[in-house]
Amino acid sequence: GAVVSQHPSWVICKSGTSVKIECRSLDFQATTMFWYRQFPKQSLMLMATSNEGSKATYEQGVEKDKFLINHASLTLSTLTVTSAHPEDSSFYICSARDLGNIYNEQFFGPGTRLTVL
Amino acid sequence: DAKTTQPPSMDCAEGRAANLPCNHSTISGNEYVYWYRQIHSQGPQYIIHGLKNNETNEMASLIITEDRKSSTLILPHATLRDTAVYYCIVRVAPDTGNQFYFGTGTSLTVIP
Numbered sequence: 001g002a003v004v005s006q007h008p009s010w011v012i013c014k015s016g017t018s019v020k021i022e023c024r025s026l027d028f029q030a031t032t033m034f035w036y037r038q039f040p041k042q043s044l045m046l047m048a049t050s051n052e053g054s055k056a057t058y059e060q061g062v063e064k065d066k067f068l069i070n071h072a073s074l075t076l077s078t079l080t081v082t083s084a085h086p087e088d089s090s091f092y093i094c095s096a097r098d099l100g101n102i103y104n105e106q107f108f109g110p111g112t113r114l115t116v117l
Numbered sequence: 118d119a120k121t122t123q124p125p126s127m128d129c130a131e132g133r134a135a136n137l138p139c140n141h142s143t144i145s146g147n148e149y150v151y152w153y154r155q156i157h158s159q160g161p162q163y164i165i166h167g168l169k170n171n172e173t174n175e176m177a178s179l180i181i182t183e184d185r186k187s188s189t190l191i192l193p194h195a196t197l198r199d200t201a202v203y204y205c206i207v208r209v210a211p212d213t214g215n216q217f218y219f220g221t222g223t224s225l226t227v228i229p
C-alpha cells in the first residue's frame with residue numbers, strides 16, 4: 001500500500017528557533033499534500049493544503065508566515081515552523097493524495113511530535 | 118462537506134463485534150462516507166469507505182442506511198490492537214479540494 005513518511009518523528013527545540021518537518025510519499029506521486037496539527041486529546045485540525053509547484057492554501061486562522069510550506073517535488077513537502085514558541089508544541093501530521101487511486105485517497109504519515117521549550 | 122456526529126467513547130469486549138455509529142443527516146448525494154482510525158501517537162489509518170451500498174474489506178464492514186443519514190462501522194472480532202479513536206468523515210470523492218475535516222471521533226476501548 002501507499003506509504004507516507006515524516007522526518008523527524010520527534011523534535012525538541014528552544015523557543016525562537018525554526019524547525020523543519022519533512023513529508024514524503026515513498027511509493028507514489030502526490031501533487032497535493034495536507035498538513036494537520038493535533039493537540040493532546042483533540043482531533044486533527046487541517047492547517048493547509050500543499051500543492052506541488054504552487055503556493056500552499058492555508059485554513060482560516062493559520063498564519064502562513066509562521067508555518068512555511070514548500071512542495072518542491074511530487075514526493076516531498078516540508079513544513080517549517082518559524083520562531084517556534086511553546087504554544088506551537090503539538091503533533092504535526094501530513095497526508096498525501098494518491099493520484100493513482102480512483103478515489104484520490106489520502107494516506108497519512110506517522111506524525112511528528114514537536115516540543116518547544 | 119457534511120458534518121458528522123459520533124459518540125465520544127465506547128467500550129467493547131475482546132473478541133466481540135464493535136459497532137461504531139455515525140450520524141450524517143446532511144449528507145449530499147455525491148458525498149462518500151469514510152472511516153479512519155488513529156491509534157495513540159500515530160497517523161490516521163484508512164479503514165473503509167462507501168457511497169450507498171454496504172461495504173466489507175479485511176478490516177471492517179460498513180453499513181449505510183437506505184436514506185444515507187447514518188452509518189455503522191463494524192469490527193467483527195475486536196482485538197486489543199483495535200483500541201483507537203475512530204473518525205467518520207463524509208466528503209465528495211473525487212473532488213478538487215480533497216480536504217479531510219476531522220470531527221471529534223469515537224474513542225474505542227477494547228477490554229480484555
